[in-house]
Amino acid sequence: MDKEEIYRKLVEICGENDVSIDDADLIATGDWIAKGLEALYKNISFKATALVTPKNKDEIVQIVKFANANKIPLIPRAANTSYAGQVLPVKDNTVLMDFGKHMNKILEMNIKEEYAVVEPGVEFWYLQEQLAKEGYFFPAEPGSAFSCMIGGMVANNASGATSFRFGTTHDYVNGLEIIMADGSIIHTGHKENVKSVAGYDLTSLFVGSEGTLGIYTEIYLKIKKMPQNEVSLILAFKDLDSAFQAIEMIRNLEITESLALLEYVDEMTIEGINANLKFREKKGLLQKKMKVPKRAGTLLIKLIGPRYKEDLQKLQENLQQFQDAKIEVMEEPIDQKFLWDARHYAGPGIARTMPPPEGPRMFIPAILDIAVPPRKIIDFIKSSKEISQKYGYIPIGMGHIFDGNIHLISAQNITEENLKKVKAFQEEILEVVYSLGGSVTAEHGVGFWKQQFLEKEYGKETMDVMKKIKYALDPNNIFNPDKMGLGVISSIVHFEGLGEKR
């Protein structure tokens, strides 16, 4: 089917104002690797054919039926903040379906029964703001809390630094309304909080499916009462081993009810945090000067809830054994907010300490979001440092220790030579991850850039089952095709000689 025809049909369904074939709407916005590969190779382009912004589920049903009948790839897109190329158009004639413009409403907020119904384009921060007015919150909070949308969170089963305490998005999805490939509408789970083991847990299947199985039109969420009180601590130990001894100590302290955050930050991350704090100080946003001491074994901690004071005391008493540790306790909510904001954006914050890059670059995808069994994380950190050194890469490391999840951020120039090096580096790192029983992605998802690793993680037979599910539900492969290791091609990062060089 030619592009003109696709455009005409979409306009017929949604009207001219909600269909665009303008390049500004079709480009691979902001995806570093896509930008880099486009710059490197003449014949690689990640551009959609059309963007459609449906107003309601009726329009979506019509679009899906049309796409299914004509085998047109359809990518449901929320905030486009994923880091693994989840919403990257990789096939010809791709139609992007964006929910931000119209399908961005909180349809119901029932505080008494502790649930909410939202459309996929609701921004997470906005939902939190509305819930906070009632003393409630949505507990699964990803690092992209200021920019992501609920639809994307559900599609990626998003989570973040607090997930060891509160769980992931999956734990707060009661059910979903989904438009399937044939245009039928199904409802999984229940709108309200209902204990149920009736049948297959389809909600769990669809949460984290990265847009490959169907399109959410309504999302039924659990909400929780917001814990009161909070205190944050910076614990700076002289070395990594001391920090991990402290982690073991904390693990045995029985303060889990209060412990909401426990983050390991390496020295580069601290530079990024401090760069962000300094910038905010310059803008006049900070109440006072703030700086995290730059030491090899630094932990950031937050305690919350009714027992936080006694647990703080317990923690402080037990920290006395670490005589050379520098400990700072922060009680002012605004100071804590800026500390944690700076931690969230420590990776990009490093950029503030150096001139802007002159050419395309990317974060190395396979190390961005690794997880190993929690007690093995120190082994992984040590091995990864050795491997990184061998390759001359110096990643920034930060991790959600109790989840065994570490983010290693290494911004690399995208050149043909470096791509080969990245490939070898990724493979070596993943050897360690898999030998420790870990995963290539703890929370960011697989998308386009990590799909080549899945077979190694699960084995061919398991991947075959995933593919069977995909093709049973989406026989024409219209929903976000060639992602998550379910398609026929794997990530371009690992293709050699694929593109014609510029």
Place this chain on the structure above:
Amino acid sequence: MSEEMIKYYYLCNNCGICRQQCTIFQAIPLESLSPRTRMTLAGNLYLNKTGITKKTKEAIFTCVLCDLCGNTCPSGVDVLDTIKATRRYIIEQGEGPEGISKLLDSIIQGRNIFLLDNEERINWAENIEDKVKPKIRQQSELALFVGCQESFKGSLYNIPESLVRIFEKAGVDFTLLGDQEWCCGAPYFLLGVKNEKVDEIIKHNIEKMKEFGVKKIVTTCPGCYLAWKEEYKKFDPELPFEILHSTEIIANLIQEGKLKISKEYKKKVIFQDPCDLGRHSGVFEAPRIILKSIPGLELIELPREKIEAYCCGGGGLCKATYPETALAVAKKVAKIYKDNGAEMIVTACPACFDNLLTGIEGLEGIDVVDIHSLLVDLLE
């Protein structure tokens, strides 16, 4: 084509935090209108990956240059520099939005943004001719630079008129250039367009001010204020004038006891921090000193205040090029203010006043007033 267009292209890592802050994106949540995509579009133009499309133009010219994204970008992307460089490129290609060339030509040919006869510059003073005409081009340490908007737009005449009445009450002497006041040139600066004739305009305004012994220049328009404070200083680093916004002078007069407020104003009020005055120039307290001096007035400060304050959507030439977009922002902001209990939005900028006045249409129980007009009626 300027390298500024691509300077941050490879720096932005797509985190999207800018979207939460972006004045335009929050009113019209389209990816192409987000700061991060504007950066990508600018870079793509530079790299010749895409042409100047309708949506690219819209993305680049609707940016209100509020710099709210600059408050939060963790990587240090300077959106404003990129936008201005890209605007310049688009205009140079003859692809600027409708009306832009006319606006720029008006400034050069007519010395004002409306291409009206510059002799009409004093029309705003029709109700107070006796107080204003004798002041024109007289020796004085203080000069009032009225600006094009307030000089020519009838709905804004009351702003300079009120300031003159306030000056009269406080016994402040001043002069003004009358038809010898030329546009400050701000639209050129907002569009990043360089033109030798703009230098002539700047030179003219500076020379005229010097001719009448001026030491301080006061504006009620934050756009003119920023132009004098930044662009004129770039032109002449030895610029011999102190540049003040009217609220700074008035706040001083109140603190010195030269202005007495005798009447009560029992309303819940939100002050609209103008971007050029607040975020870009750091003047936050002066208007608040004025408002807090008014008996009965309850000033509401939102969680997003001062440097983080909402932009009205009327700046950066967005209203001139995409008025519907500016209106969408004004409606959203006015609704936020109303939901937070405001009965009155007080402005200290003609563009904010103008835009928010349209933004409140259809909203019950909320109005907009200019700070000078509000104050003048309450003085002893």
